[in-house]
Amino acid sequence: MTPYRFLVTAIDALGHINAALGFAEGLKAAGHEVYFAHREKHRHLAVKRGFSFIPFDSQLSEANLEDAIFQWIDAFADKFRQEPLKRCKEMSLEEQEAFRAQAEFFAALNAALDRIVSDENNKFDGIVSDLPAPYPFLYKHSIPWFPLASLNPLILYPKGPPPFSGYSVNSDPSNWDEFREAYQRAHLRLTEITNENLTAAGLDHVKFNPARFVDNPQTIGFYHYPADLDYTECEPKDPNWHRVDAWVRQPDFDTEFVIPEKLRDKPGKVIYFSLGSLGSADLVIMKKLIAILAKSPHKFIISKGPRGDALELADNMWGENYVNQIKVIQGVDLVITHGGNNTFMETLYYGKPMIVIPYFYDQFDNAQRVVDKNIGFRINPYELDEDYLLNCIEKIFEDKEMQDRVKTISHNMRNSNSLSEAVKMIENQIGQSGTTL
Template identity: 60%
Template sequence: MPTYRFLAIALDASGHVHSILGFAEALKAAGHEVWFTHRERYRSLAEKRGVSFIPFGEDFVDANVEQLMINLIETFADKFRKEPLECLREMAKFADAGLGDTGAQMMAFFEPLNKIITERINEFDAIIADMPGPILNLYNHLIPCFPLISTAPLVLYPSGPPCSSGYSVNSDKSKWSEFKDVFNKANAMLFKMPSHISEAMGFPEFDPDAFDIEEFLGKVQSFGFYHYPADLDFTECAPIRPNWHRIDCWVRKPDVDTEFVIPEKLQDKPGKLIYFSLGTLASVDTSMMKKLIAILAKSPHRFIVSKGPRGDALELADNMWGENYVNQIKIIEQVDLVITHGGNNTFMETLYYGKPMIVIPYFGDQYDNAQRVVDKNIGFRVNSYEIEEEHLLDCIEKAIKDQDLKNRIKAISQKMRNSKSLTEAIKMIEKQIEKFEK
């Protein structure tokens, strides 16, 4: 099999970057060459994995998308901390307060990305992208483009509950159409590109009133892949959108040059070891973080806390140790339980290492993962908008003591580790490139 050259691209958020680099690792292991283009801040993550790095140009100074989301959450935390449908309604209401401008700034990220692809596309045999949607259609006639979906895959199941709703597959379907309508209108503001970028990229204008995010994200040139274990997939909602294939696992490997030793502060304390992280964005809601820390302080267990970008404003209890950013994979390997926001990277890493979990979703597909945990009886869901001390502490004890629950998670973990789906996916990609070149 010949060696192919891949250009890897991802949305401007840590979760999507970690996802694409996990897939890049697999391509490297199969003997291919991979280049990743993004902000300079991600260079070391790529190069540690043997992936070459192409930075955005020095003239790119627009706001960091992840920082824009952090600012948005800090400003509107009380509105995010609501039931998903109500949160979406609020998004529509405060569009005039800056959400529309934030969306335009987010889409500005595509300008330097498109510039690099346009100028260097002849250097590569294919594109892999953790950013499904029409952007890849611009290059369809030039080289093969393979989109990846690293979020919960409900977006690919038109007959299932609406993505990001947190509705169970067994829930009242009368609410589904209302949620989809509100969801599409709210997201239309975020996906609208500034006119000069649309024109430069040949990107067609779309009607916000007719925008369907699931259709928008589901378009593929030939085929794409999503990241979800077979035992949790939404197969009861089949059929899936055409030409999408599941990969059970493409979890990134731990950095080989780092280790994690349980801090001395926690080593001699009693209780199980629990990892608590709400991810980069939800942890910005310091009011909620302080409330959760106060509750966990009453637990008889020990906690390793990822405090997030506003961690300096948080004071941890005596049964806790934490930093703003921690070595997550190395920590998950060692703990007894994970309390997470349910972002798909942390979700998949927790499953891969066979740990029970409590999911406290904050927005997006986190709600879908949280409900899937409940429907598949592998953990617990605690909503950010209705946190109660007794309930959370009770969930911790149940998750730690329920051996049947642990066995179900370990079985999922073993299947993820033994799956050949990633190997088969790379073979599919190789054959498609070969076919494209003929």
């Protein structure tokens, strides 16, 4: 087999970065050369995995998607604590206009990646990208490209409930169109600005769809979800998308997780709690949840998030702003998560039941899938019930059948060869294109 040279990149958000790294590990394991393009602060993630690294900070100036989203959360945090339909219906013109920062970042990132690919010193056989919209640089160059969808795959099933609604596949379909219409109206400004940028790039035929947050594959694309949870009851799915049961990345650090001395002699199970890098920025909801979990007889490892210095943990807790999440998940009995697809997949891969507290977008769909497949519980941040949350924890530890279902999913993910098959599909596409170096 001829080794190929791949450019791998992702939007400036940790979930997407981690997903791209996991898929790139599959390319590396197959003998290919991987160049990971991202911000300088993430260089260590590439170097640890034996990837070459290309920074694009200087080309992005001060644009930062994560900062823009933090500002968005701060300005409209109270609205994030509403059920999804109400949130969409009540999205103000001011809030819609705040999407402009996201669209502007899309354009800035596209320009940075275009400069990397246009550099004659950089020669790539293929591009693998985890990006939330069509990016013109992919269409400009003749290099085969392969999109990753590292979010809940309901976006690929038009006959299923509307993505980002949190509706069950068993819910009344007569309510689905109401959400679809409200969602499209709420994201109208983001859609307009992004499509204006695509038109300016000469891509009139390419359109951004906020109900998908992925581009249509040039040839083939890959989504990340276990076969046991996939939405087969909603088939057919969009063409040219292929499921990979697991591309969970290796831990960022090799050190084993050890229960902190503060918690070592305390009774109870060990539970990991994280709302992700964005959800944890809502200090109001974080403080409420910490106060509830303080009343549990169990002990907690807390990922406090980027604003963790403002949080005070209870006696049955230990945490840091950032923890070596994969190692932590391996060493706990239960995970309480926001349901972001990356943490969702890691939790399942290591066979841990979960309680999902969704904050926005596909987190609601993952939370409902947990309920529909009876592998955990869903707790909504807009209707926090202290007793219900604490009781859900105990029910999971008492329910051996639920724990066994999760272990079966884990076993099937670990024994799947779908990632190596995906790499072979990419190899075949590049071979047919005749663009090898």
